[in-house]
Structure formats: structure tokens, C-alpha cells
Amino acid sequence: MCDSSDPDHSSERSDSPAKKRRMRGGGEGTSGTSKCNINNSSQEVGSAISKSAAIIAEAIQSCEERGDRRHKELLSLHQRRLQIEESKAEINKEGINGLVDSINKLANSILALAGNKNQSTDPK
DSSP states (O other): OOOOGGGOOOOOOOOOHHHHHHHOOOSSOOOOHHHHHHHHHHHHHHHHHHHHHHHHHHHHHHHHHHHHHHHHHHHHHHHHHOOOOOOHHHHHHHHHHHHHHHHHHEEEHHHHHHHHHHHOOOOO
């Protein structure tokens, strides 16, 4: 269950001085069982750190994806707003052109009516 190899070669160990003292025994009569407990504890800590790192990485990626999606939606909204403004400007332009045409037709009709009235009142 526990590897009895030299703890200095363990990839799961910490390089802190306190950890090194515990691994060497520190004068407190270390046995194979205490080394095994330390190695198991180190493995548990390493495993917990790995899981936490994976959760954090997943949360960061999820946040970035939401940010990208929000950015795309915002760009789409701005694009749609521009299209609406262009459409509104075109409709206003067409409305003004129609109004100008109507005024011109009205002016021509008035001139024609005035011309007809002048012809009928002219004694020749």
C-alpha cells in the first residue's frame, strides 16, 4: 500500500525545510508507517490541489466563454441598431422626396389653373 522508497525522491513532496526535517525523522523515531502516512497525506494534498486547479480552470474557461458570447451579442445589437438607423434615414429620405414631388405637382396644378383662368378672362 505504501512505497518504502526514499522520500527525497518522491515527486509529491514539498521542498519546505519543515517537511524535509519530518521526512528525515527529526530525531523522533520515524518508522515505515509514519513515512507511509506522510506520503499518503502528500498524495491527498496533491490530488486536492489538482482537483481545485481543474475546477478553477473550468470556471475561468466558462467565464471567458460567457464573455465572448456577451461580446458577440453586443456586436450584433450594435449592427442591428445601425441597420435600423439606416432604414429610418432611408424612409425619411423617401418621405421627403414624396413630399417634394407632391408640392411640385400642386404648384404645376395651380399654375395650370391660373393659366386657364387668365385665358378665359382675356377678351380677344
